[in-house]
Amino acid sequence: MLYDVRLELHYDYDATVHGGRHLIRVAPITIPGVQRVVAAGLSFEPRPQRESTFTDFFGNSVTTLTYLTPHDHLAIRLTARVQMEDLHPPADLSPTREGLRLEIARYWSVEPDSPHHFLAASPRVPLVPAITEYVEAVAADAPSVMAAATALCMAIHRDFAYDPKATDVETKPAEAFALRKGVCQDFAHVMIAGLRGIGIPAGYVSGFLRTNPPKGKPRLEGADAMHAWVRAWCGQHVGWVEFDPTNAMIAGPDHISIGHGRDYADISPIVGVLRTHGSHETTQSVDVLRVE
């Protein structure tokens, strides 16, 4: 399936800023066998004085912008054409939780994809006892790791209300959990905290969702903005599986990935230190249209 992705992010600063430096992570990446970027264009307005790209530890593509002159807004525009493979969810050949523990103990690697990076607390996802307790109850009868992750994915969708007004980008997983409300970022963080709490390695995926549903299917939640979901390591045989707790599903060809990390902090669309004290306002718009 071929998609055209269009993203526009706009920041209006309260006051003129004298310069700034940003890291931008918004462009989809090619993942062999899963998705292929056919063409992509990323532009910025005003034009930065310096622009360069590098690949971060987890393999994500990062653009560095440097502004040396005063400006009062920043617009980021992305257009990309992405070929998605129509993959089916993997069969559940995953081990039990105890089996997974032994597999991890035998996994002698700290390569970027190693499950070891995704087990401990990370900058935005501390381990929260209340969430662990919730997951223990939800996954009590799950015979395998993948079944446990699926159960948690469904439970979050069932127990949490999608409410963009309830939380913001800084909301901590414990707060979203207590509210049982939030958006994709909150659900992903709660699910990651929960999976790690019971010993399943879990990370954060940032990306896009197809805007208009196929005929007869409902429009997915979060399709008009950047989206986030979860990847969980389900043992050597199955590997990493992506779950979308916002839509109670395993991520498929409609989930176009920008990249991943331990939590939002590793893959947030913009990291920037502005040399000013004013606040700023954000607007974003996203379109993901099926080409053929």
Added chain:
Amino acid sequence: MEMRNQKSKGKPPAGPSIIADYRLQPGIPDEMIDADGNIRPGWSQLMSAFDRLGPNELAARFERADQYLRDAGVFYRKYDGAEGKERDWPLAHVPLLIGEADWSRISAGLIQRAELLETVIADIYGDNTLVQQGFLPPELVARNGEFLRPLVGVKPVSGNYLHFCAFELGRGPDGAWWVLGDRAQAPSGAGFALENRVATTRALSDVFADMNVQRLAGFFRSFRDTLFADAKRDGGRVGILTPGQLNETYFEHAYIARYLGLMLLEGEDLIVEDGKVMVRTVAGPKPISVLWRRMDASFVDPLELRYDSRIGTPGMVDALRHGSISMINALGTGLLETRALAAFMPRLAQKLLGADLLLPEIATWWCGQPREQRHVLANFDNLLIGPAFATTLPFDDLRGTALGSTVPPDQKAALLERIRANGADYVGQEPVQLSTAPVYVNGKLEPRPITLRVYAARTAEGWTIMPGGFARVASTLDTSAIAMQRGGQAADVWVLSSKPVERVSLLPRDGQKLVRNSPGSLPSRAADNLIWLGRYAERCEATVRILRAYNARLAELSKADLPILTHCAAFLDTIDVDASEAMPQGLLASIDSAVHSAGQIRDRFSPDGWLALNDLQKTAQRFAERIGPGDDATRAMTVLLRKLAGFSGLVHENMYRFAGWRFLELGRRLERAIQIARILSWLTSKTAPDGSLEMLLEIGDSVMSHRRRYSVSAGTQSAIDLLALDPLNPRSVIFQLSELRAQIEMLPGGIDDGQLSPAAKAALEIETELRIAEPADMTPQRLDKLAADIGVLAGLVAAAYFV
């Protein structure tokens, strides 16, 4: 058990009498007295020297060492509440002596260890074969807060990760030295070792000269030469990156910077452009190529490391990726301090060096391994139990680490359960039984447990070990009392040589060029602080003068509602000073601000200036507690005025006429011009009551000048002429403007090819207007505009150098 020197041999001289009451601890080795009860050779020389000095002279000499440290302003920050307080440096006066044979074993062992650490960290951030081959558990890397993922694969431009390390050593019951911990992130204390040496030799110069003690300067010289050789590429700038004055060892950063001639830089002083690190100086951005980092790595770059760091430099990791800066030590080396890593070092030495460790380390069991976990659980009572990922030394970790047998019974079961459930988070370590050394307490010597901190630096010829360091001495016989935060002391370490030692200093050798830093190297932040120090000091003076005039009249008239007093109080109100308070909060705040600005630039002016400013602050705070308005306050203000003059004198007489002095001077002149213009306007306004002009002349310190120049009683015109327009009166506005213009023209970029900078233009414009003005022109409105124009001038200076 009482240890006395062996008098039985019956021959004079008898053992030094100062150690007659020195009682050893049973079963614990002592540095001074050997196992047979004999005093060791170097110690006997030292103790005999103490005997010759006699108790009174010895006490006087130790006091001299303390006095030196106080005068030099040596302090560290102690955290006992929310805010750290500056404390005097706790010098233990008796140096720790280490013999030549012991020292060569320590040196060889630490050089081996530094090499091992380098190989380990290069593998962790490089090919990672140690994890893949099972020599390092992946959890110790992947779960480690000091494993900095953005640095994986980033090779240091110098080719090495480690350049400066420290090691904490202790002597065990078997008499051998053991490694208690590695400091590989940003080791502190080398500067304190220097200060200890200076203070101790000040007290014991004659003894020191007789004892063939190895010198420290050579170590610092070769490390400094290595830094500058590394920096040759662009412009040769080398800086120390400090977290700032709230850091517990900020004094040391400033001291080392001054001693080695390095720039003292905070994150804000640096910007990254095109992958290059630049220092923001008053002459524009200048490249820097080596940073000796005293800041924990995760704070260095808020873009790619800790997002909440407010002391970092955005883009620093990018600069490292571009290979444009050498970081001493590389970011990420803090991982080597992880306590659990100690459990793997012996095997790593075998694997990587093909040899055993020359210096053993305290046995450590990481509970992330089943067998080791069982060992720790079985021997719980006899082991130190602590966090596996801690980077503090076990006896510095007052909260997290405890001997199993001392864990309260009600917490023990829970702790055992946590170790079973999350073994990877815990280590068990053999408790440390440290040797003792003599410490001077109330005129006597007593044994106290000690540890030894030794420094290693990488030079062109390989690792070199500082022949000395500092010893930490516990405040009681309890080993855990070694932490300085718990009252421990620090002693100088004398490494003895069998031959006379060569004298070394940091002065250039023959044939070496003397490097003189150019005035343009003043960091903008330092310049900004200097301006504000000048402004606050001057603001204090102006306020004190007004308050003195006010209180003198209040004492005389004893009624606060007289027109002259209410008029004056209303003016004070405009500068946030409440005249009804004898020592107004507004004044105390200005003094605090001056101290704060000065504190950020301790490396830039004399210790005497700093002490004078602190004395002013303490005096003002004492006054605030006990003086009343009127007479009391008048006298208090006179005292403060004298102290302010003392501070200004010390700073102005002793400061090199460099860009730094110029900015301090600018601040002072700007503030004085503004204050005089404002009070002139206020006290010459139509509503100004009787007595205003006399008050004005008094505040302007111009009563005498007025009498001499006009020989009439004060009129508005003559007062304005003297205080605004007289170019010979050092308190007039025009005098300040002439000085300001001259100083601004001399700043970097002040005049470029005959073109005046905007600030220079503005200063010239205001000065010219004043030169052609007549006293009658200087209405209150015109004076207010003048004050505002000078405010704009201050803004132009800031815009040119600080934005």
